[in-house]
Amino acid sequence: MQTNSGGNTTSEKVIRSVLDGCADCDTCRFLMDECCLLFPELYRLYDEEKEHGRPIGEDELQRLSELCTLCGLCPCPDIRMDVIRGKTERVRRKGMPMSIRLLADVQRFGRLSTLAPKAFNRILSFPPVCSMAKKVAGIHSQRKLPRIAGENFFAWARRQGLDRKPHRSPKAAYFAGCTAGYFFPEVARAAVAVLSFNGISVHVPPQQCCGMPTLLEGDERTTLERVRFNLEVLLKTARTGYDLVCSCPTCGFLLRILLRENACYSDAYQKSVNATADEIKIPAASAEHKGFIRLKKSMYHKILTDDGYFHELNPLERIALSESVMDMGQYLKRLHREKRLNTRFGRIDSRAAYFAPCHQREQGIGRPYEKLLQLIPGLTVVSGGGAMDCCGMGGSLGFKKDFHEASLNLAQPLMRKIQAADPTVVITDCLSCRLQFQHMLPFPVFHPLELISQAYELGRDEKEER
Ligand code: SF4
Ligand code: SF4
Numbered sequence: 219m220q221t222n223s224g225g226n227t228t229s230e231k232v233i234r235s236v237l238d239g240c241a242d243c244d245t246c247r248f249l250m251d252e253c254c255l256l257f258p259e260l261y262r263l264y265d266e267e268k269e270h271g272r273p274i275g276e277d278e279l280q281r282l283s284e285l286c287t288l289c290g291l292c293p294c295p296d297i298r299m300d301v302i303r304g305k306t307e308r309v310r311r312k313g314m315p316m317s318i319r320l321l322a323d324v325q326r327f328g329r330l331s332t333l334a335p336k337a338f339n340r341i342l343s344f345p346p347v348c349s350m351a352k353k354v355a356g357i358h359s360q361r362k363l364p365r366i367a368g369e370n371f372f373a374w375a376r377r378q379g380l381d382r383k384p385h386r387s388p389k390a391a392y393f394a395g396c397t398a399g400y401f402f403p404e405v406a407r408a409a410v411a412v413l414s415f416n417g418i419s420v421h422v423p424p425q426q427c428c429g430m431p432t433l434l435e436g437d438e439r440t441t442l443e444r445v446r447f448n449l450e451v452l453l454k455t456a457r458t459g460y461d462l463v464c465s466c467p468t469c470g471f472l473l474r475i476l477l478r479e480n481a482c483y484s485d486a487y488q489k490s491v492n493a494t495a496d497e498i499k500i501p502a503a504s505a506e507h508k509g510f511i512r513l514k515k516s517m518y519h520k521i522l523t524d525d526g527y528f529h530e531l532n533p534l535e536r537i538a539l540s541e542s543v544m545d546m547g548q549y550l551k552r553l554h555r556e557k558r559l560n561t562r563f564g565r566i567d568s569r570a571a572y573f574a575p576c577h578q579r580e581q582g583i584g585r586p587y588e589k590l591l592q593l594i595p596g597l598t599v600v601s602g603g604g605a606m607d608c609c610g611m612g613g614s615l616g617f618k619k620d621f622h623e624a625s626l627n628l629a630q631p632l633m634r635k636i637q638a639a640d641p642t643v644v645i646t647d648c649l650s651c652r653l654q655f656q657h658m659l660p661f662p663v664f665h666p667l668e669l670i671s672q673a674y675e676l677g678r679d680e681k682e683e684r
Contacts, residue, residue: 287612317356328400564676571602
């Protein structure tokens with residue numbers, strides 16, 4: 219496909235090549251029509267250029283790249299990482315606008331706001347101040363903002379002594395992530411409670427943001443800094459006998475999937491698995507089928523290289539960390555399979571619509587919470603949306619004034635399905651989906667761990683009453 223426009227910088231060239239590649243392929247024209255904002259716009263631009271000869275401009279290519287939230291639903295991992303590469307190049311060249319910097323750095327905003335949460339909440343409760351703050355941060359005037367928690371999770375964890383290493387095994391190190399850590403500490407506290415109800419000693423090691431918000435906005439320097447920190451601390455923790463768990467599917471997606479991308483093509487990995495001089499050994503994709511796929515090195519060595527986003531970091535350590543981290547749902551399911559899960563749940567009479575978020579689906583761990591929630595007496599769990607449904611929030615995309623309407627429109631099919639399920643509560647493990655559900659639906663929204671923790675507490679109370 220010959221290109222005739224679309225900017226001369228590396229950033230625009232990268233996005234243009236994505237556009238040309240996907241226009242040639244055409245698979246996602248219909249496949250992704252209702253669950254992604256990028257592809258409808260990509261094909262609209264392409265069709266307009268082709269039919270009316272109107273060249274696609276740099277601004278249009280830039281806007282196009284902003285529509286990808288790395289949800290992972292589209293079929294080609296390379297394509298979406300190219301979009302991120304395009305964004306990263308642009309930030310390298312032009313820097314990042316202040317409004318995006320404020321929104322992208324969840325960790326910094328969380329730390330600042332929880333220094334004086336009451337003052338922050340009081341200030342934001344005055345409509346003129348709130349709308350001015352939204353303007354500065356590029357947030358749409360109608361978007362509901364989360365309340366700042368009175369005490370963030372990390373401060374609470376220190377008060378509980380969870381920053382100290384426990385002596386009693388079994389023990390787990392918990393990676394909370396920034397959104398739970400600063401904005402929904404009740405979720406992170408529920409994770410600690412659930413582990414404790416199962417007799418597992420909890421440690422909250424020093425941690426930085428997982429890196430996803432800054433990666434999405436093209437801030438490579440901050441992302442690598444934070445991921446490097448987590449890699450070092452978490453791996454050291456895992457190597458001293460801790461299970462590593464996280465409750466946020468986006469943190470899990472980064473730590474378990476993105477971090478290890480292409481690491482197996484590195485020389486260090488090939489050496490570690492005793493690949494011969496003329497082969498590239500690739501670990502089989504599924505946990506059930508262990509072993510390797512072997513490819514001829516002379517044919518593939520130029521395309522199968524460790525050149526992805528995290529290539530600067532040690533490939534063996536990236537693989538080791540990704541293999542050590544478990545999603546909390548996956549971890550509890552394993553305890554259940556091994557008959558080690560505490561199942562003394564109290565009764566919760568409720569009808570819950572469960573939505574499995576995109577970054578959980580992308581980890582290939584199934585829907586562990588669905589089964590776990592069904593163990594709670596009285597709780598009816600129904601599916602709230604399918605594999606191609608999207609909440610539309612896309613991290614911070616739904617906050618941005620230019621994408622707010624598009625974010626709500628994208629979410630409509632899912633919201634209709636949830637309404638049709640007639641729930642009393644909505645459950646999802648993604649806190650970004652939670653923000654969108656809270657914005658668009660009249661139901662209370664919980665993380666599955668909050669319900670599981672509540673069921674444990676009710677079960678304990680029932681036992682004490684007897
Ligand atoms: S993402 Fe992959 S499958 Fe979809 S249109 Fe682009 S190249 Fe084709
Ligand atoms: S990762 Fe998600 S948002 Fe990005 S192009 Fe693919 S489907 Fe669209």
